[in-house]
Amino acid sequence: MNLSDGFNLLATAPDGIKRLRELILSLAVQGKLVPQDPSDQPASELLKQIRVEKDRLIAEGKIKKDKPLPAITEEAKPFELPQGWNYSRLGDVLLSLKSGGTPSKQNPAYWGGPIPWASVKDLKFGEPIVDTQDRITQSGLDAGSNLAKCGSILICTRMGLGKIGEAMIDVAINQDLKAAQLATGINKQYFINWFKTLAILGSGMTVAGIKQDELLNYLVPTPPAEEQTRIVAKVEELMALCDALETRGALEAKQHAQLTVTLFDALAASESAHQLQENWTRLASSFDLILDRPAAVDALEQTLLQLAVRGLLVAQDPNDQPASELLKQIRAEKDRLIAEGKIKKDKPLPAINDEEKPFELPLGWEWARFPELGEFGRGKSKHRPRNDPKLFNPGIYPLIQTGEVARADKIIYEYHSKYSEIGLAQSKMWPVGTLCITIAANIADSALLGFDACFPDSVVGFVPFSPLDDAKYLQTFIETARDDLLAFAPATAQKNINLEILTSVLIPTPPLQEMKRIVARVEALRTLCADLRTRLAASQKTQTHLAEALVEGCV
Numbered sequence: 001m002n003l004s005d006g007f008n009l010l011a012t013a014p015d016g017i018k019r020l021r022e023l024i025l026s027l028a029v030q031g032k033l034v035p036q037d038p039s040d041q042p043a044s045e046l047l048k049q050i051r052v053e054k055d056r057l058i059a060e061g062k063i064k065k066d067k068p069l070p071a072i073t074e075e076a077k078p079f080e081l082p083q084g085w086n087y088s089r090l091g092d093v094l095l096s097l098k099s100g101g102t103p104s105k106q107n108p109a110y111w112g113g114p115i116p117w118a119s120v121k122d123l124k125f126g127e128p129i130v131d132t133q134d135r136i137t138q139s140g141l142d143a144g145s146n147l148a149k150c151g152s153i154l155i156c157t158r159m160g161l162g163k164i165g166e167a168m169i170d171v172a173i174n175q176d177l178k179a180a181q182l183a184t185g186i187n188k189q190y191f192i193n194w195f196k197t198l199a200i201l202g203s204g205m206t207v208a209g210i211k212q213d214e215l216l217n218y219l220v221p222t223p224p225a226e227e228q229t230r231i232v233a234k235v236e237e238l239m240a241l242c243d244a245l246e247t248r249g250a251l252e253a254k255q256h257a258q259l260t261v262t263l264f265d266a267l268a269a270s271e272s273a274h275q276l277q278e279n280w281t282r283l284a285s286s287f288d289l290i291l292d293r294p295a296a297v298d299a300l301e302q303t304l305l306q307l308a309v310r311g312l313l314v315a316q317d318p319n320d321q322p323a324s325e326l327l328k329q330i331r332a333e334k335d336r337l338i339a340e341g342k343i344k345k346d347k348p349l350p351a352i353n354d355e356e357k358p359f360e361l362p363l364g365w366e367w368a369r370f371p372e373l374g375e376f377g378r379g380k381s382k383h384r385p386r387n388d389p390k391l392f393n394p395g396i397y398p399l400i401q402t403g404e405v406a407r408a409d410k411i412i413y414e415y416h417s418k419y420s421e422i423g424l425a426q427s428k429m430w431p432v433g434t435l436c437i438t439i440a441a442n443i444a445d446s447a448l449l450g451f452d453a454c455f456p457d458s459v460v461g462f463v464p465f466s467p468l469d470d471a472k473y474l475q476t477f478i479e480t481a482r483d484d485l486l487a488f489a490p491a492t493a494q495k496n497i498n499l500e501i502l503t504s505v506l507i508p509t510p511p512l513q514e515m516k517r518i519v520a521r522v523e524a525l526r527t528l529c530a531d532l533r534t535r536l537a538a539s540q541k542t543q544t545h546l547a548e549a550l551v552e553g554c555v
Contacts, residue, residue, distance in 0.1 A: 017246045022197075024238045028231050029194045029221050031082035033238075040224035043086040047093075047222065050183040054095060063096045069217060076219065085223050091216035093191070095181045098148060099212070100173030103140035110144070113137030117145060117172040120160035126192050129154060129165045136172055145172040148179030153188060155180060158209035161200040164192055178215065187228035193235055194220060260296050264303045271360075276312050294533050301529045305480045308518050309473075309508050311362035320511035323366040326467070327509070330373055333465045346371055352506065361508055368509040370502060373474070374464040378439075378499055381456035382426040391423035398453040399423070402438040405459060408447035410475065412436065419454055427454040435462040435471035437478060440496040444485040446478040460502055467512060472519045477507055 027033045057063045069089045077087055091097075102119075103110035116132040117140075123129065141147060148154060150170050156163040158176040166188055173179055182191060198218070202208030223231065263283045270276035283290070290296050307313045337343045352367050361367065370376040383391055395418025404412055419427060430436075434449040440458035448471060455461065464471050478485075485497055485505070510518060 017242050017249070020245075021239065021242055024235060024242070025193050025197050028190075028235050029197055030079055031085055031221070031223060031227075034227065034230045034234050036082050036084055036227065037224075038084070040084055040226045042084040043088075043222045043224050046185045046225055047086060047088055050093060050185060053183055057095060066091060072219065078219070079221075081221055082223075084227070085221060088220050088222045089216060090218040090220055093183050093186045093220055093222065094216075095183050097181075097212065097216070098146050098152075098173070098179040100146045100148075100175055100177050100179070101144045102174045103136055103144035107140075107143075110136055110140030113140060115141055115147075115172050116169055117174065118148075118154060118167075118177060119174040120156050120158075120163065120176050123154060123156055123160060123163035123165050123177070125163055126196050127165050128168045129171060130168045132171060141172050145174070146179070147172050149181075151188075152179040152181055153191060154178070155195070155215070157212070157215060158202075161202050161208060161210065162196070162198070164195045166192065176209075178212070185225045186222075187225070187232055189232045189235075190223070190228040191220075193232070256290070256293070256296070260290055260299055263290065264299050268303050268306045270307070270312055273312065273315075276307070291532060292536070294536055297529050297532050297536070301526060302480070304525050304529075305476055305522065308522050309477045309480050310359060311365055311508070311510060311514075314514065314517045314521050316362050316364060316514060317511075318364075320364060320513045322364040323368075323509045323511050326512050327366055327368055327372060329467055330465045333467075337465075343375060349503075356506065358506065359508075362510070364511050364514070366509050367506045369505065369507060370462055370474075373468060373507070373509070374462055374471075376462050376503065377460065378457040379430070379455035379459045379461060380426070380428045381454075383423075386456070390420065391426070392417060392420055394420055396420060397424045397429065398451060399427075400436070400449075400453050400455045400459070402441040402445070402458050405436050405438050405447050406442040406445040410447055411450045412447045412453075413450045415451075415453060424454065427456075429454055430461045431463060433463070433471060435464075435475050435478070436460070437462070437502065439498065439502070443497060444478065444482040446475055446482075448472070448475055458496075460499060470516075470519070473510075473515045474507065476519070476522055481505060 024033070054063065054066065058065050069091050072087050072089065081087065100118075105111070111134070113136050115136050115138065117134045117136045118129060118132045119134065122132045136145060148167050148171050150167055152167045152171075154165055154167055154171075154173060155178045156176055157178055160176065167179070182188060200210060202210050263279075267276070267279045267283055270279050291300065304313065334343070334346070338345050349369055349371060357367055397419040398415040399417040399419050400412055400415050401417070404415055407414070429452055430449060432449050432451050434453075436447055436449060436455060437460045438445045438458060439460055462471060462474060464474070485501070509515075
């Protein structure tokens, strides 16, 4: 298998471009990126010439005598090299390796001068160094740093392991950097490309680093000088292609988001069944382009919920008892419970003006508010401090918090605290099926209680009155209204909305039988959306495995 066989596969896999770049460099330093030319002078001759160059410079006093490096055993070689290549140690291909330092920060005379001074923060992973954030004076250089000449390769040996770059200016360096001068015949960019393939772990109790002797002992797969040049050119060509793929991917993501928003907004804005059918046909023709990522499925699900609460998801049945009758029956049930002393008498709500209504409702529907549909109020946690141990020991009664509501997938099945009898006495037990809505921390998250439970006043509870009996439709509505509710939250450190805001929210209320059909249709469509997400995740996982197999096959 060669690189081109899986280029598109890698490019579209998760982190594909990053993995593709890594693969290109890995192939480059293993001699698998460009063909070998038997007319090239072999690397063994290049290394002999480097040794001669070093001995001459040592004799002239221009560089220090280097320490002998250990021989390279067969066991130490990580992979087999092509004909004409040789392994060398990093110290074999360097003429010199300088350390740096930091002038005293206590002496202002050392800082703010004309000399660029590089530290870890100035280096990237292979990019040239053209400027530095800090500068020092000549006295600062003399007192505690070292100057690396233009063309030196700067290598991080502490804190920023793996960072490397060519100095395009004369630059002073700090103690975390080394300035390497490469021997003639070692291409600087090839050296940097090879260095980027290393997995440098480092050692140290506080900050991981590598010692100079460790660095000098690294094995460098060394090609003939002419092949180094060809490798660098090929790497640049392929990296440019990666840049184009990356740019195209970003453009496609932007275009995808635009298309999704346009089509889904049009769908949600449908004002009639006929218009919905037209918009749905337009959307369906692009399903293969749109529903290819989880975020698009999420957007589709939200759009379906909006259609549900506008009466456009299921057909109206003229035989259904209208919602006005449902509201009368709920009012009668509420009056009965008040008369029996089971709930408190409620305050009359103001009439709903036509100007307040967000959109036109289908025939048989009515606008209503939470208190008109059931018991509606904040949870209770009267005792202070709220973490008083006697409220929880011994724990008997489930207590949910905003976090459990936020983490729930439509229904709350988990809890992490329990009230004692004392805790329950200062709180309130809400029945299974209660719609919970958060008004602090996680604003307007909602879920239905899967068990009887208490909750504090950061959660609002809604219990529907007969004959409604089921809050699933209301939970669907809250999901569609969540962004609007968030807009009511003040811009404070901890955003919150209050009960008054929730009480004023207008709820599009269908006839009871239509409500049941809507809930059933929403649940079915949500199941389909969940299945689609699962398939996308499986496809993405398969794509990743194929990409990994490609990498393994190439190297």
